[in-house]
Amino acid sequence: MNCLGYGFHIRQARIDAFKAWKRHITARSHGMVTWITTGRKAEGLTSYLESDTDVKCVTNHAICLEEGVDSSIVPGEKGIFRSCSRISYHGHCRLLLERHGTDISTVVYNALCDDGYGSGLLSSDLYVNQWLNSLHHESSVGHERAGPSAPVTINGFYHRDIVGALHFYCLNILTRWVARHRNWPTSDVVQEVVSLGAFVPPVGVKGSDYEHVEWRMFFNT
Known part of the structure; x- marks a missing residue:
């Protein structure tokens, strides 16, 4: 699974990256909204521009x-x-x-x-x-x-x-x-x-x- 890009550590790295990105976007909204990643990207199953x-x-x-x-x-x-x-x-x-x-x-x-x-x-x-x-x-x-x-x-x-x-x-x-x-x-x-x-x-x-x-x-x- 690691070779295919779906190993545990790779998926977790994607999950952490998307969470960090949404925290950044949320901070830029000055408290108006909270952004949350959902779906396959929230599970670390796809990369940034994969879908x-x-x-x-x-x-x-x-x-x-x-x-x-x-x-x-x-x-x-x-x-x-x-x-x-x-x-x-x-x-x-x-x-x-x-x-x-x-x-x-x-x-x-x-x-x-x-x-x-x-x-x-x-x-x-x-x-x-x-x-x-x-x-x-x-x-x-x-x-x-x-x-x-x-x-x-x-x-x-x-x-x-x-x-x-x-x-x-x-x-x-x-x-x-x-x-x-x-x-x-x-x-x-x-x-x-x-x-x-x-x-x-x-x-x-x-x-x-x-x-x-x-x-x-x-x-x-």
């Missing part, structure tokens, strides 16, 4: 809280959305606006819609479209939307599939998931998943009446 790079871009100006969590723990500069899963399929939820933060992300603001009762609701469909609109720069070319992903080519050769997401504070949900009896994944992997936290990417249930406003609860990065 598309899958990345998750998590906004730091807003957070989603599960039902029952005290919103006073969240700093005032962050907007707060409350997860609502009562009429959504298992593993999915809608995001109801509870509070605007003092720092408001343009992508998040432009993806807000009315829930029909005068309250704000974050549309997953509009959120992806806002990401597509934000990727137009002189050095980049945006491509047709692919599910929740906004594909872009930078400088003519670097291909990225970007999925926007929000942080999801859901200690009760994570605790129940950890306590579940399982043979896989191993306990150390489970603890790593918990330490990384949860997210809500803009993925609804296909065919659902609420697909355009549904978000998927996502643990593993």
Whole structure:
């Protein structure tokens, strides 16, 4: 496997390199977003330009809280959305606006819609479209939307599939998931998943009446 470039140490070196690169990119965003490598590159299975790079871009100006969590723990500069899963399929939820933060992300603001009762609701469909609109720069070319992903080519050769997401504070949900009896994944992997936290990417249930406003609860990065 070493000769083929897939030995343990080679893969680990790739993993460490991609993590370091995303920490650098995150630092350059001045706290606005957090960049996370996902997919095959996050596992060290492909090199820099071997294939598309899958990345998750998590906004730091807003957070989603599960039902029952005290919103006073969240700093005032962050907007707060409350997860609502009562009429959504298992593993999915809608995001109801509870509070605007003092720092408001343009992508998040432009993806807000009315829930029909005068309250704000974050549309997953509009959120992806806002990401597509934000990727137009002189050095980049945006491509047709692919599910929740906004594909872009930078400088003519670097291909990225970007999925926007929000942080999801859901200690009760994570605790129940950890306590579940399982043979896989191993306990150390489970603890790593918990330490990384949860997210809500803009993925609804296909065919659902609420697909355009549904978000998927996502643990593993």
